[in-house]
Amino acid sequence: MRPLLQSTVSFGGLSFDPLVWSEPLMWLVLAAFLGSAVLHQFAEAWARRVAVTGWGLFAAFWLVLAPHFILTQKSAIEGVGGLAAVPLSLYAGYLLWNGRDSLFVLTRAIGLMGIVYVPFITIDPLRQWIVELVTDQTAFLLSLVGVDPLVVEGFTHDGIRIATKQYPYESTFWFEHEEGPITYNILLACTGMGSISIFAGGILAVSAPLRRKLRTLAMTVSVIYVLNLFRNVFIAISFGQQRMQWFEGVVMSLFGLSDPRMVSYYVADRILAQTGSVVVLVGITWLLVRELPEITILVEDLLFLVTGTEYDLQSAFDIEGEETEAAATPGDD
Numbered sequence: 001m002r003p004l005l006q007s008t009v010s011f012g013g014l015s016f017d018p019l020v021w022s023e024p025l026m027w028l029v030l031a032a033f034l035g036s037a038v039l040h041q042f043a044e045a046w047a048r049r050v051a052v053t054g055w056g057l058f059a060a061f062w063l064v065l066a067p068h069f070i071l072t073q074k075s076a077i078e079g080v081g082g083l084a085a086v087p088l089s090l091y092a093g094y095l096l097w098n099g100r101d102s103l104f105v106l107t108r109a110i111g112l113m114g115i116v117y118v119p120f121i122t123i124d125p126l127r128q129w130i131v132e133l134v135t136d137q138t139a140f141l142l143s144l145v146g147v148d149p150l151v152v153e154g155f156t157h158d159g160i161r162i163a164t165k166q167y168p169y170e171s172t173f174w175f176e177h178e179e180g181p182i183t184y185n186i187l188l189a190c191t192g193m194g195s196i197s198i199f200a201g202g203i204l205a206v207s208a209p210l211r212r213k214l215r216t217l218a219m220t221v222s223v224i225y226v227l228n229l230f231r232n233v234f235i236a237i238s239f240g241q242q243r244m245q246w247f248e249g250v251v252m253s254l255f256g257l258s259d260p261r262m263v264s265y266y267v268a269d270r271i272l273a274q275t276g277s278v279v280v281l282v283g284i285t286w287l288l289v290r291e292l293p294e295i296t297i298l299v300e301d302l303l304f305l306v307t308g309t310e311y312d313l314q315s316a317f318d319i320e321g322e323e324t325e326a327a328a329t330p331g332d333d
Contacts, residue, residue, distance in 0.1 A: 018068040025061040029054055030118065033111030040104055048096060051107045055093030058110070059086045074255045074266070077274045088305050095305075105205055106301050113201030120193050127188055128169050135171045135186045138232040142173075147237055149184075150174040157181075175240035182261060184236050192228030195281060196221050199288070208294040216292045220284060227280060231273050238268035289317055 032054025039047035062085035070079035096103040120127050139151050153170035155162055162172050162183050175182040199220045203213050238244045244264040251263045255270070288295050296313040303311050 018064045018066075021064040022061055022068075025057055025064065026114070026118070029057045029061055030111060030114040032057060033107050033114070036104070037108040037111055040108075047104070051104065052093040052097045054107065055089050055096065059089035059093075062086050062089065075270055075274065077270075077278065091305055092301075100301075102297055102301055105297050109201045109205035109298060111201070112204050113197045116200045117193060117197035120188055120191075124167075128167070130191050130193060131167075131169050131171045131186055131188060134191045134229065134232065135169075135173075137229055138186065138236065139173070141229060141233045142236060145233070145237070147240070149236070149240055173236050173240060177242070177261070179261065182240050182242075184239055184265075186232065190228070190232055192224050195224050195228070195277070199224065199284065202295055202298050203288070203292060206292070206294040206297060208292055212292060216288065219291070220288065223284060231277070235265070235268045235273055239265040244268050244272075289313060293317075 032050050036047045036051035036054060039050055062082045066079060066082035066086070069075050069082045073079075092103055092106070096107070120130060135151060139149075142148065150157075150173070151170060152162070152172045152174050154168045155165055157172075157174060158181075160181060162185065165172060165183075165185050166187070171186040173184040173186075175184070200217060203217045203220065206213075242261060242264050244267040245260070246263070246267055248260055248263050251257065251266055252260065255262075255266050257263065257266065285299060289299065293314055296317075300311050300313055303309070
């Protein structure tokens with residue numbers, strides 16, 4: 001079966017396609033985490049076994065995907081995050097096995113994240129719809145600031161192949177340039193669905209009144225979606241008009257670039273936009289804690305996994321929420 005994406009990595013004379021392995025692992029992780037959530041209702045011992053297995057598979061998923069982020073995407077933030085997720089996933093499984101039952105909530109949250117996100121990478125009409133919708137809205141915002149590139153579909157335009165395009169959607173911004181056209185492709189990763197699925201899974205996984213969860217979800221999705229459109233506009237202008245040709249030699253060496261015009265893209269996207277996205281996601285998390293205090297059970301567990309220190313965020317933020325379904329209990333280590 002052809003993988004959802006092709007992303008062969010060549011290193012030291014060896015070729016390896018991480019996405020060939022990550023796709024089946026993705027399905028196994030999703031089945032394990034959702035299966036654990038179901039089993040937790042009536043067979044906690046089996047739910048624990050299945051969840052711990054899922055965390056081990058989740059570590060393997062990130063291990064095989066890390067080369068894609070580092071060598072293909074050339075994204076330091078995603079690469080470091082992918083590598084860090086390997087030991088953190090194994091540690092989460094270890095803690096859950098040793099009695100930290102609050103991690104059942106995080107396990108369920110990741111399963112729900114998959115339910116939200118996986119349809120967009122597996123159902124072509126759905127993926128095309130969201131990609132072209134975001135493209136159209138980005139084009140509209142660009143027109144408001146006087147930037148009006150062509151938006152083209154297919155894999156070629158005027159006899160020129162569009163580099164790195166994966167699907168023939170009407171999702172490519174075509175900027176004329178004296179040295180040849182510059183193309184900026186809107187991908188699924190540019191739609192904000194990844195971040196939306198993360199927060200949606202977390203919000204839906206915690207125990208809280210449904211009305212408040214839906215209100216918080218609507219607010220979060222709206223904020224992420226709109227900010228992501230502005231992110232696309234920023235990258236399109238910076239790259240298409242070559243606004244960020246900063247430290248060309250350093251950036252080209254750092255990212256292994258051969259085309260100097262790509263410097264603006266890597267500065268705008270890989271450095272500024274991705275760093276800004278991390279800051280924004282932290283800010284959204286802070287707002288979520290205020291609006292949906294029950295979500296602190298997830299944040300506290302994530303902080304414990306990273307730092308090894310217990311936190312009481314509800315006390316720190318001076319907020320009151322309903323009693324969480326499983327108090328955080330440290331393992332026997």
